[in-house]
Amino acid sequence: KAGVTQTPRYLIKTRGQQVTLSCSPISGHRSVSWYQQTPGQGLQFLFEYFSETQRNKGNFPGRFSGRQFSNSRSEMNVSTLELGDSALYLCASSWGTGLRGTSTDSYNEQFFGPGTRLTVL
Amino acid sequence: GQQVMQIPQYQHVQEGEDFTTYCNSSTTLSNIQWYKQRPGGHPVFLIQLVKSGEVKKQKRLTFQFGEAKKNSSLHITATQTTDVGTYFCAGGAFGNEKLTFGTGTRLTIIP
Numbered sequence: 001k002a003g004v005t006q007t008p009r010y011l012i013k014t015r016g017q018q019v020t021l022s023c024s025p026i027s028g029h030r031s032v033s034w035y036q037q038t039p040g041q042g043l044q045f046l047f048e049y050f051s052e053t054q055r056n057k058g059n060f061p062g063r064f065s066g067r068q069f070s071n072s073r074s075e076m077n078v079s080t081l082e083l084g085d086s087a088l089y090l091c092a093s094s095w096g097t098g099l100r101g102t103s104t105d106s107y108n109e110q111f112f113g114p115g116t117r118l119t120v121l
Numbered sequence: 122g123q124q125v126m127q128i129p130q131y132q133h134v135q136e137g138e139d140f141t142t143y144c145n146s147s148t149t150l151s152n153i154q155w156y157k158q159r160p161g162g163h164p165v166f167l168i169q170l171v172k173s174g175e176v177k178k179q180k181r182l183t184f185q186f187g188e189a190k191k192n193s194s195l196h197i198t199a200t201q202t203t204d205v206g207t208y209f210c211a212g213g214a215f216g217n218e219k220l221t222f223g224t225g226t227r228l229t230i231i232p
Contacts, residue, residue: 042225043209109154
């Protein structure tokens with residue numbers, strides 16, 4: 001089956017602009033999580049959506065927002081870009097999240113997309 | 122909030138030597154997952170541990186979950202060049218679906 005896809009793969013923006021990134025999860029997966037990855041901060045959780053509802057949010061300013069559509073595709077938006085927003089943005093999909101009790105249960109195994117490399121100039 | 126730390130941040134080993142990375146959480150975890158990210162790639166799921174004291178093996182990789190479910194380790198025996206990458210642990214909290222990723226350990230192999 002097809003993996004997680006993210007578009008665009010690369011993006012160059014200038015400070016003050018806004019950007020929208022897209023993520024198409026694996027077919028059947030209802031949970032989509034977004035992460036920001038930078039060399040100094042590692043993988044930082046942005047938010048998680050399940051069946052069009054945001055269930056969890058990380059410690060990012062309100063300039064970062066997202067949404068999920070009925071087909072589980074998700075978008076994240078960053079408004080008023082700052083230089084520090086330059087990063088690799090990864091989305092990951094799973095059947096769901098939270099534990100279902102067994103080590104062999106793949107329910108919350110996260111499948112990552114290739115990421116969108118955002119550069120803010 | 123929950124914090125997950127990993128040590129060491131970097132590790133350089135000669136090919137054939139063993140490697141271990143440690144993961145420590147500030148809170149008790151419901152489960153822990155391990156991921157590997159090759160240079161230029163994206164994280165790929167390796168394994169999930171759920172039970173206190175659980176040990177699981179995948180060929181040369183051994184994963185452990187601490188008795189208190191606050192720490193975990195990944196041990197690689199006789200490293201190979203294909204083991205190069207960054208290894209992340211990710212902890213799940215009780216009653217919360219959020220996974221908190223560790224800071225990662227970047228493994229470099231010296232041929």
